[in-house]
Amino acid sequence: MTPSGKRQPQAWTHESLQREVDALKDEPGAMLPILHAIQDRCGYIPEAAVPIIAETLRHTRAEVHGIISFYHHFRSHPVGSHVVQVCRAEACQSVGSRQLEAHVKQQLGVDYHQTSRDNEFTLEPVYCLGNCACGPSIRVDDEIHGRVTAEKFDRLVDRLTTSILEVQ
């Protein structure tokens, strides 16, 4: 079981969202599993999902929105083809993550919570990937990379953008 990499987001309809919600609505504490299921499927949580969840779970829309916005993992907007997370926590800082962070932002031409112009990369901060003995660490989609240098990051970006072209 190696990291599976990127899951392709699927298009959604009102009905498909309702199906995701219905499949989990009877679980105790169903809210987080539902939000995960929707984000896993769509790549983000569409605004249209909020009233569906609210109605099914008997919450107000404000409550659902409040829950989505509380958790860093959940997003309300579509993301690029790849999500890059740079670890900002202390262990990575002590081995140069602040410099790496600056390099990544410059290389991708975005700040945190933004998506690059070519729609390839969305950049997010993360506080600890549990790879603290081999930092600086980044996560690209579901793969974690250790001892990341500026050069290593550039090679990674090259590899990801090249393989996309091959697919097309």
Added chain:
Amino acid sequence: MTVTVYVPRDTTALALGADEVAALIAQAATRRERDIKLVRNGSRGLFWLEPMVEVETAQGRVAYGPVEPDDVAGLVEAGLFDGGAEHPLARGLTDEIPYLKRQQRLTFSRIGITDPLSIDDYRAHRGFAGLEKALTMQSQAIVDEVKGSGLRGRGGAAFPTGIKWQTVHDEPEGRKYIVCNADEGDSGTFADRLAMECDPYMLIEGMTIAGLAVGATQGYIYLRSEYPLAHRVVNEALRRAYAAGYLGNDIRGSGKHFELEVRLGAGAYICGEETSLLDSLEGKRGMVRAKPPLPAIQGLFGRPTVVNNVLSLAAVPFILDRGGQAYADYGMGKSRGTLALQLAGNVKRGGLVELAFGTTLRELMEDFGGGTASERPLRAVQVGGPLCAYLPESQWDLPLDYEAFAEVGAGVGHGGVVMSDDSVDMGEQARFAMEFCSVESCGKCTPCRIGAVRGVEVIDRIRADDDRAANLELLSDLCDTMVAGSLCAMGGMTPFPVQSVLKHFPDDLTRSRGGSPC
């Protein structure tokens, strides 16, 4: 003859290219027509040697590491498949590597040795022995065994586990829950992740025993979303444990019942706090609850709930198998058993070190860690996570013991040790502590929600030399207010790293930065 070759596949080994190494080894074997069995084991936690390849020989397993993809051809040439020692990466017998040999592995005795998902492997190494025993015991006797071990919660608060279980046990019968706090959010900690990725049945076994002890039939593992591999491994382990009759109705024909499920968090550090975690599990924002009532009395969905950290629950199978006293025989003072120390940050030989309580920090950082990776002088060490103090050299000879650390205002926490060399700007680290809190505060109480934001601003003014004396005093006051007035450890401990910088590294905070904003 088939040769068994091990290539680990925990997150760190994979992050350093273990998959590619494994593929190249398999190819090389095919090319040379060597019959090998490639096992993807867990990591032994010797991260400085990862990917660490092992080969089974008549003398035992021999290790090679750190193996990069480019090294594979040379290693095979040097007789990798015969355990050849003529290569710079050859480390000899794995069990004789001093970093490993000098540890006292009780909880982590199996990691890196077995295939994490193999129930046969698990059983071959005394797995499920504790559960088999617990299935024959009265619930009170199980609680007593855990009490006798002296086990204290490994998540940071160090509350006696047996007492917590007793409280839940003593609540009237009815629905009760076991919740595993697997929201390992502290920087510098990865022991929970290792346990889950490399020995998942240990956690399943520990939680099942907890269920038997307190009369709970439902458990949840609340796992952080930052650990995608642990998520997949634990889910697969659960599936196999159900299939083998270790979970579900009538566990191993005992008539006992326990259900277990993983629930994924969503990137909120505060959900490592037990009451926030419960709110999150219930499907709400992860907001801190005021205590009392204790979760042991009114926890998940208002029912009595044991909330324990991964490592607390992971220690339980050993305690039931060998007896509480066998565990209590390790350690010092009121800190019994072993602590999973995690050497992280700027360290030459980073990784997991399990030792009985009582070792000094310096021994750990020098003898095991080998000093800084940068080979510059070590300057500050943060033990116990982002809410704990930075320790200057004068405190490195403290023994690792909850009470000894508490005496100097420091914490052992979850056992994470983050080392920084002399290039560190401690003023920047103090600012980061406040910034982290402002990002991660649940917002329920004012000292934490607003204090953290003001903390960043005040530190910025100090560093810009704007009315410095008054702002230093203000920062000190603000820290006191947050410590005394916050509802939970997030706001209550965020000042600890800041205060430690004020006390031990004040020059970094006040060093002139030419008035430029940070």
